[in-house]
Amino acid sequence: MGADLPSPDAAATADQAAPDAAKPSCTPMDAKGEGACEKHMGYTWDGKACKSVSGCKCVGQDCGKLFASSAACTKAHAHCP
Numbered sequence: 001m002g003a004d005l006p007s008p009d010a011a012a013t014a015d016q017a018a019p020d021a022a023k024p025s026c027t028p029m030d031a032k033g034e035g036a037c038e039k040h041m042g043y044t045w046d047g048k049a050c051k052s053v054s055g056c057k058c059v060g061q062d063c064g065k066l067f068a069s070s071a072a073c074t075k076a077h078a079h080c081p
Helices: 007-017 070-076
Strands: 032-045 050-059
Touching: 032 070, 050 070
Parallel strands: none
Antiparallel strands: 032 050
């Protein structure tokens, strides 16, 4: 029964993103909008601040880790210099 739960995979993904799963890495995320579309996809950390990602599609390894709001991204990276 427990084999179908997504929790272990989610925990593994968080651990890969940062040594301390409670604090995301301060390095820039690999996620950028591509194309002339105006579709908003979420927010990414560029190493200094949270930026909106928009375009026709997201490209980069971190596209699946975009933040839903600027506030959530900023809060998650509050520990970053």
